[in-house]
Amino acid sequence: MTILIDSPDSNNKSLQPKGWLRYFSFSLDHKVIGIQYLVCGFLFYLIGGTLASAIRIELASPISDFMPRDVYNQVLTLHGTIMIFLWIVPVVNGAFGNYLIPFYVGARDMAFPRLNAVAFWLIPPSGLMLVASYFVEGAAQAGWTAYPPLSITTPQSGQIIWIMSVLLLGGSSIFGGINFIATIIKLRRPGLKLMQLPMYCWAMLGTSLLVVLSTPVLAGTLILLSFDIVAHTGFFNPVLGGNVVVYQHLFWFYSHPAVYIMVLPAFGLVSEILPVHSRKPLFGYTTMVFSIMGIVVLGLVVWAHHMFTSGTPPWMRLFFTIATAFIAVPTGIKFFNWVATLWGGKISINSAMLFSCGFIINFVFGGITGVALAQVPFDIHVHDTYFVVAHFHYIVYGGTVFIIFSSIYHWFPKVTGKLMSEKLGILHFAITFIGFNLCFAPQHWLGLNGMPRRVAEYDPQFQFVNQISSIGALLMAISTIPFLLNIFLSIKKGKDSGDNPWNALTPEWLTSSPPPVENWEGDAPLVEEPYGYGKPISQENLIKKT
Amino acid sequence: MTTLNSSKEIKKDDSELNEHHEDFRMFGLITFLIADGMTFAGFFAAYLTYKAVNPLPDGAIYELELPIPTLNTILLLVSSATFHKAGKALLKNKNSDTQKWLIITALLGITFLICQLFEYFNLPFGLIDNLFASTFYALTGFHGLHVTLGTLMILIIYWQTRPKEGRITSQNMFPLEAVELYWHFVDGIWVILFIILYLL
Ligand SMILES: [Cu+2]
Numbered sequence: 001m002t003i004l005i006d007s008p009d010s011n012n013k014s015l016q017p018k019g020w021l022r023y024f025s026f027s028l029d030h031k032v033i034g035i036q037y038l039v040c041g042f043l044f045y046l047i048g049g050t051l052a053s054a055i056r057i058e059l060a061s062p063i064s065d066f067m068p069r070d071v072y073n074q075v076l077t078l079h080g081t082i083m084i085f086l087w088i089v090p091v092v093n094g095a096f097g098n099y100l101i102p103f104y105v106g107a108r109d110m111a112f113p114r115l116n117a118v119a120f121w122l123i124p125p126s127g128l129m130l131v132a133s134y135f136v137e138g139a140a141q142a143g144w145t146a147y148p149p150l151s152i153t154t155p156q157s158g159q160i161i162w163i164m165s166v167l168l169l170g171g172s173s174i175f176g177g178i179n180f181i182a183t184i185i186k187l188r189r190p191g192l193k194l195m196q197l198p199m200y201c202w203a204m205l206g207t208s209l210l211v212v213l214s215t216p217v218l219a220g221t222l223i224l225l226s227f228d229i230v231a232h233t234g235f236f237n238p239v240l241g242g243n244v245v246v247y248q249h250l251f252w253f254y255s256h257p258a259v260y261i262m263v264l265p266a267f268g269l270v271s272e273i274l275p276v277h278s279r280k281p282l283f284g285y286t287t288m289v290f291s292i293m294g295i296v297v298l299g300l301v302v303w304a305h306h307m308f309t310s311g312t313p314p315w316m317r318l319f320f321t322i323a324t325a326f327i328a329v330p331t332g333i334k335f336f337n338w339v340a341t342l343w344g345g346k347i348s349i350n351s352a353m354l355f356s357c358g359f360i361i362n363f364v365f366g367g368i369t370g371v372a373l374a375q376v377p378f379d380i381h382v383h384d385t386y387f388v389v390a391h392f393h394y395i396v397y398g399g400t401v402f403i404i405f406s407s408i409y410h411w412f413p414k415v416t417g418k419l420m421s422e423k424l425g426i427l428h429f430a431i432t433f434i435g436f437n438l439c440f441a442p443q444h445w446l447g448l449n450g451m452p453r454r455v456a457e458y459d460p461q462f463q464f465v466n467q468i469s470s471i472g473a474l475l476m477a478i479s480t481i482p483f484l485l486n487i488f489l490s491i492k493k494g495k496d497s498g499d500n501p502w503n504a505l506t507p508e509w510l511t512s513s514p515p516p517v518e519n520w521e522g523d524a525p526l527v528e529e530p531y532g533y534g535k536p537i538s539q540e541n542l543i544k545k546t
Numbered sequence: 547m548t549t550l551n552s553s554k555e556i557k558k559d560d561s562e563l564n565e566h567h568e569d570f571r572m573f574g575l576i577t578f579l580i581a582d583g584m585t586f587a588g589f590f591a592a593y594l595t596y597k598a599v600n601p602l603p604d605g606a607i608y609e610l611e612l613p614i615p616t617l618n619t620i621l622l623l624v625s626s627a628t629f630h631k632a633g634k635a636l637l638k639n640k641n642s643d644t645q646k647w648l649i650i651t652a653l654l655g656i657t658f659l660i661c662q663l664f665e666y667f668n669l670p671f672g673l674i675d676n677l678f679a680s681t682f683y684a685l686t687g688f689h690g691l692h693v694t695l696g697t698l699m700i701l702i703i704y705w706q707t708r709p710k711e712g713r714i715t716s717q718n719m720f721p722l723e724a725v726e727l728y729w730h731f732v733d734g735i736w737v738i739l740f741i742i743l744y745l746l
Contacts, residue, residue: 178574186570217584220585231674243599
């Protein structure tokens with residue numbers, strides 16, 4: 001225990017490897033760990049994306065011709081698990097959280113740097129293990145939800161590897177969460193008040209609370225599931241007197257908050273990006289903070305809206321419908337705050353801004369279908385259809401992944417000191433936005449008309465719309481080309497960005513780009529108004545700085 | 547408004563940070579224990595749901611005796627007190643007293659584990675006999691794992707508080723305090739477990 005807990009120590013850092021090599025080392029520098037999370041996550045995004053392409057190729061025709069049915073099930077299971085646990089959660093929490101939070105609280109590193117490095121280095125092996133499980137006896141095929149009895153009856157080795165890998169990733173996530181909470185609460189520089197923190201800190205505080213409170217429940221559940229598989233206990237096996245609904249309750253107690261673990265940090269990031277590129281203070285800071293905390297509290301008591309068709313008693317349906325509908329209130333407040341931030345601002349149309357606006361559009365659409373899905377009669381109609389798939393992807397892709405790209409465009413100059421190509425960035429945005437909507441908007445119609453999800457074959461009447469969706473997926477696959485090109489070209493011969501290309505006021509920009517190992521050459525600045533754009537005093541200060 | 551403070555201030559801040567160092571390690575540990583507690587909460591919730599909705603099948607045996615777990619509850623509660631004594635003694639630099647209380651605590655933990663195993667071998671049901679049997683073993687087993695880890699850590703602490711070359715002293719109390727907090731947590735979980743599994 002004492003080994004894991006360590007202090008930021010400058011002596012340790014001088015022993016760390018320099019240059020490119022440090023990204024492959026057990027580095028304790030939060031900036032290095034952040035980039036490790038990002039690159040590792042992006043590699044898994046490419047794998048998960050390849051699997052998604054395979055799914056869309058299969059669904060271009062109504063019969064199961066591209067791959068056998070059981071392989072299709074393995075592909076969709078791996079796609080879901082990789083995208084959630086190895087791309088979105090680690091990147092939107094681990095990558096940006098590690099890079100930005102110490103800057104935002106005015107610290108030189110995270111509270112527990114060693115625990116931080118351990119948390120990251122749990123990810124590559126468990127991810128590789130998960131991918132490799134395909135070559136054993138076939139990967140897990142029960143979906144990312146691993147519902148029993150399906151997960152108990154399908155081939156065992158793949159499912160067990162899946163459970164082990166998700167347990168390790170959950171552990172990594174908990175370690176990360178503990179670190180973020182301690183850093184934000186305990187490591188703030190003296191004089192910095194909680195209500196002066198940039199919004200991403202609040203988002204990460206809320207997210208980390210959800211991680212710490214709900215991930216352990218998933219871990220416990222998966223341990224019981226592995227007992228059912230290996231030792232033939234009957235926790236979730238009805239044949240042995242068990243109860244599958246208990247699994248669903250425990251699973252969704254984690255996995256509903258998991259949606260917020262994926263999307264709350266994105267709320268935080270967009271709240272950083274919008275004020276900078278529209279030169280206006282963030283609208284409604286205090287309401288934003290209370291909305292985040294409201295979402296955290298409500299997010300913990302809505303899980304059974306995933307179980308309206310699981311024999312849920314009427315009182316439970318009523319309670320969870322109302323609680324879910326209530327989440328629309330804080331979420332709506334945040335939406336209006338973002339729009340109000342943009343309103344009347346000096347908006348620069350650049351890649352970061354475009355992706356952020358794309359996020360707002362996609363997210364409000366996914367939010368509306370979410371409120372619809374919370375209503376029992378409607379939910380029973382579209383349960384387990386493509387409507388749910390469409391809703392979910394509007395939240396996590398149209399929402400979070402758009403913000404991941406937006407953030408990469410926004411903070412690339414910070415990390416590298418180089419500017420990215422705006423032409424390629426705008427091209428990337430256009431293809432992604434069109435491709436995404438082409439891929440997922442038609443799936444609402446498919447779901448409303450009864451096309452079930454997670455099945456390799458479907459009624460031929462759905463073929464045309466499925467083909468449109470597949471063309472959208474093709475565009476999404478193509479969209480990574482201008483992005484990767486942009487990254488490599490900009491690293492090689494991008495224009496120098498200077499320290500603060502966006503004239504931003506948040507603390508991470510008030511040091512050189514790329515930042516020194518200790519984050520600031522001198523003292524950490526005390527930023528009392530991180531969003532003080534358009535105010536005469538802050539402009540003056542900015543001029544003094546540059 | 548953005549203001550940069552003077553370098554004098556930051557030097558003071560850094561030393562302040564180091565002084566409060568212990569503080570946020572303890573904070574991190576408490577956060578971890580909350581997470582750990584949630585795992586138990588999940589297990590308890592599952593058990594109570596089973597009890598409410600899944601009747602015991604005909605012919606299935608699920609009976610628990612009270613004497614051993616009652617003894618075990620007393621053992622753990624006493625061990626919490628002896629651990630506390632160990633910390634108090636270290637604060638007064640009485641390392642040999644600390645060592646005495648620590649070894650008593652570790653022995654109480656080991657006795658608990660032996661009693662637990664004795665109970666396992668004398669129960670009329672096995673792990674996979676029925677739903678309640680499985681849940682019983684899962685819950686007590688998971689808790690027993692915590693006691694085992696705790697006992698091992700107490701023995702490490704015992705080794706490190708040796709009067710002369712010990713690494714844990716009244717100036718460096720954190721490892722002892724951390725294990726003590728963990729041990730109280732494990733005891734508290736046992737009391738809840740005892741009430742839910744044996745008394746309800
Ligand atoms: Cu949900």
